[in-house]
Ligand SMILES: O=P(O)(O)OC[C@H]1O[C@H](OP(=O)(O)OP(=O)(O)O)[C@H](O)[C@@H]1O
């Protein structure tokens with residue numbers, strides 16, 4: 597089963613994947629799709645004025661090519677990626693807890709102290725490929741706040757389910773949630 601969408605001028609068929617017995621998602625995977633990544637980055641950059649933020653920020657993994665392409669197109673030399681595990685090369689990392697529709701249990705988001713120091717006092721645009729429960733977004737906001745940055749915008753390619761009703765985010769397209777038989781959830 598797939599669900600057709602058109603986003604950033606491109607058509608894709610999203611595979612409908614099980615999350616729980618009665619909750620399915622249309623999996624939007626920009627990762628590995630160069631054409632879609634370039635087009636979505638271009639349209640995401642149009643959602644907020646370039647002078648409203650100093651840096652773009654996201655969490656690994658699927659949004660990494662997207663943030664890189666946004667930086668490349670906008671001429672930004674630096675961007676930030678929160679990691680889902682601490683690495684030996686991350687000095688004195690700060691972390692927050694993260695709950696996402698796609699992952700059972702709790703994840704953590706980490707940021708090295710070196711990145712946190714650069715974020716302090718800066719205006720941050722948070723970007724994600726999909727916002728669904730908002731758990732990942734909330735964790736990213738908490739991490740930026742902990743680093744001393746100020747979130748001045750939140751953008752996503754897709755707002756899934758109830759996220760489409762949020763007024764604090766900007767996005768390119770709504771995406772429904774699905775029942776087990778592939779029909780759209782009310
Ligand atoms: O609003 P939420 O319910 O938090 O869902 C949205 C998050 O879920 C996906 O990430 P995923 O957990 O699949 O991680 P990945 O990018 O590392 O694959 C997506 O990229 C968002 O970050």
Ligand SMILES: Nc1ncnc2[nH]cnc12
Pocket residue numbers: 621622623624625697698726727728756771
């Ligand atoms: N539909 C979706 N596709 C990919 N990642 C997601 N994270 C939350 N919803 C998602």
